[in-house]
Amino acid sequence: MVQRFLDPEILAGIANLELTARTVVDGFIAGLHRSPDFGFSQEFAEYRQYVPGDDLRYVDWNVYARSGRLYLKRYHGETNTRLTILLDRSNSMGFASTGIRKIDYARYLAASLAYLAHHQRDAVGLIAFDDHVRDFIAPSSRQGQWLKVLHAIDRAEPGNRTDFAQPFLQFQESLHTRGIVLVVSDFYADPETVARTIAPLRFHGNDVILFHILDPMEINPDLREPKIMIDLETGQELEVSPAYAAGPYRTRIDAHLARLKQSVEGVGLTYVLAETNKPLDRALREYLGIRQGRL
């Protein structure tokens, strides 16, 4: 199961990103995560001259013995942040025009990000939801947590229709501790509603990143002939002509994407569009890039 989520190709991409991140400085990552706790670090960083008020525990007495001056020894602090992944498992996530369903792509993405956080020794948690919270694993960095999260991701299969309001009310109560929140969904809802529902997480001090998972067919439908479309969540049927799919639909979906991006970024959330026909590591790279841009 672990092998399934840790695809060698994806791992290769992630490994490169990790190397890049570590060379930038662990503290940079720590700063990126804005760990509220001063770290008990093991890696030496620099010396700083003592000023009154500094904790004497960090004075390097050996230097003082050799030079007669007081210096503080500083270390890179390590992240102890909490990463919570909110995974949308509604019926609409079961759509696929290519070989991979949106829910599969979302699960690969969640697993990869969890793996990345696990390697940084962050506490990782998962909430799978549709119109209710279906699975909840509180963030933790204990031994075995990683596997629990992977199991929960694996269990996430499309089951019901999406309703952001109800599940977000539930898990807002369990997200008091500051951390990073990743929302992986296709966001088939009114952009203002999405922003209004998720914004409280940001107010609690979380960094919130929205991964918008869409199939290329949803962005650019390729209809050769008129077809009867059936809504995966509601079962509603509509007869759609190729001309409409190529024209008005494109306009409306583009407007929706633009409004969603504008709405969520307006309330301080980060928006990443992930198309299922694009490599998975690209989303991860964009995620790290966006985090880097926030420095």
Added chain:
Amino acid sequence: MGLGAPFWLAGLGLLALPLWLHLLKRHRSTPQFFSSLMFFERSTSASVRQRRLDYILLLLLRLALLALIVLAFARPFVNRALLPAERTGLTLLAIDSSASMSAQNKLERAREEAAKIVDSLPPGARGRVLSFGSTTTILTGATDAHDELQAAIRSIRPTASRSSLGGLAASLRNLGRIADEPVTVHLFSDLQRSSMPPAFDELRLVAGMALRVHRIEGKEKANWTIESVNAPRRLLDPATARVEAVVAGFNTPAASRTIVLRVNGNQVATRTVQVPASGKARVTFDGGLSVPYGFAQCEVALIEPDALDADNPFHFAVNRADPDKILFSSGTSSNDAYLYLQTAIGATAPTLFTLQPMAAGQPWTAAPAVIVSDPGAMAQAEVEALKTYIRSGGAALIIVGPAMASTGRIPGLDLAVQGTSYAERGSDRFLQVSEADQAHPVMDGAGRWESVRFYQVFRINPGQAKVIARLNDATPLLLEAHLGEGKALILASPLDGRANDLPLQPAFLQFVEKSLRWLSAAGERVGLVTVDDSYELRQSDTAAAVEVLNPAGQRALTVSEAAGAKAIALDQKGFWTFRRTGARTEVLAANIDRRESDLEEMPAESAELWQGDAAANQTTGPAAPDRAQRQLWPWLLGLAVAALLAEVWVASKHLNREQQAKEGA
């Protein structure tokens, strides 16, 4: 209302085909699941609905098309009451214009009776006029213009044809099949017994056709005629010419008849002969036939008038000419072939030909036929001259020899000489004729070819040529080839006394005579023909024009017909003149068919049986006398065509819409 062929309604089962196709088509439009329809609108379904409408419309049009076609094949009809003029149906007036009708005012009486029939027709009744001899001529269409019918009747003139009631019945059957109303045929004829077909069934008419026979009787039945004449077609020696004629009597008592022989209109001899009752007598004109060079128009005629004067003279043409000069050309120094051929030609009696060696520069066209013996490698100019000669109607006997074999081709003809077959002379190994076309004029009666031994034969690839004789190793020995309007005979073994012993065999004399007769067409021309016979003008499309003069001296063909017609029907009695290229003129004599001379009439029982049979046909006809069927199938076919056009238009629109949809996508 009814159906003429109701079993065609089984074809309505074909309606299941478009139904099945359309259901299959609709089944193909399977729905597709989509993650969310929040960005689609219901109005986008218009094109799909339109296409479904098209499907339904297409389906209906296709069903209508098939149903209409099936119904049309079922031949539906409605019965309707006939108008007074229509109750008489179509009246066909068939008037005999054969040679026998020219005597005793028979044709005039027939026309008068036909005119009375037309006068008796109610206004609006439709009629049609036919005249018939050996063939049937339709003079008018079906018309209610009675003046037109009267004019057509007046225009009928006596012909020299023989009457054929069987041919008339066949024509009437064809007219009856296309008529959609009752047809009454009025037949005006002297009803000769000799006009009846061999089987009475050939007089049968179609259902819905009634026959009224108007017998035009002649008071006189006794008729004498010159049945045949035996005279030389080609006259070499006028002093020894002899003309024989046979006088035949039909329904005649024993009587003495005076017969004269005329040449170019001049009476040259008279004979009196006693003809037995309804019998025959032979008359001979000895003492020569003094005619000038060229064709002479001769006739043997009865002097005394009788029931049918038109058959009293018997025309024949005689061609006085010197023996044909056959040119001989050889490419070798050996004189054997010439000597053999000259001896053979001189042994024939009468001497129709003379053999003359070809002088340098002598034109080919001067001779009716040429003999080319092993010319070897001819100069290209000579080959072209030979080809031109043959193509323009000349004839050649080509004897293949070693010099010709070395060139590999037969000059003037596209035939290849592929090699030589040898047989050893010392032993019994020789080749013999094993297969011969006995129907060919050259081989006719040539039964002694089997004894001829061939030791050397050149293998010729026949190609398009016809093989007349083969040897026992399947090598073609004698071939017939055509080029343009001319022909050639090819002998694949030389006449040198060594390659074969043909010149020493009796078959050689017959072969030479028959070959030269066939090549020069001396024995091919038809001397005696009857009126309405067809005469072949040309064998190929590229042949030169032929000018034809009828017995009245008028041109019988238009310019285009003279250049392209393959044959001409000799529809008048007398002398026909044919002028071909190269100043070649031929005269043919056409005489009335002697079956017309027998004025014995059809038995009254047969005529009544014929009428009765036709009346029975009418009672079993498709229409009652006061009702008529109106066929609906033409309307149904018209509607089917309209449905087809509509289907094409709708289908085209649908395809355009689909194409636009695809391009939009």
